Amino acid sequence: MKADFEKAGLLTVREGRVLLCRKKHTTSLLILPGGVKEAGETAEDCLRREVREELGEVVLGPLIFLGDYVSPAAVEGRTVRVELFAGELTGEPVASSEIKELVWFGAEDDPKLLAPSLRDLIFPELRRMGLLWV
Secondary structure (H helix, E strand, C coil), X not given: CCCCEEEEEEECEECCEEEEEEECCCCCCEECCEEECCCCCCHHHHHHHHHHHHHCCCEECCCEXXXXXXXXXXXXXXXXXXXXXXXXXXXXXXXXXXXXXXXXXXXCCCHHXXXXXXXXXXXXXXXXXXXCCC
């Protein structure tokens, strides 16, 4: 299935909480750090570039590919394909560029705040795989 947006996303977890972003524009729903791939860019290259742009002075360690997910996007009426990677960040992330806010999302937080791809597809799949408890 061809998606409207081709993105690379980062799953990073600290103390049982997942780092998520809220953008300044387009949607108020929480999304993964990462972004849209540029022409000729691999998903991993895209993710490393986006992390530098969005999260400030952090270092992204080795990445582990977790899966490829296509679902409704946070933008109404559009679809997104997320190439999802797990990776550790060294340093304290800070909202930068088009990111309004960073949220460490936990099990007690409201799933209605999540983008459809996270709420309906990615988080449930990662729970089934035993990789996530949020």
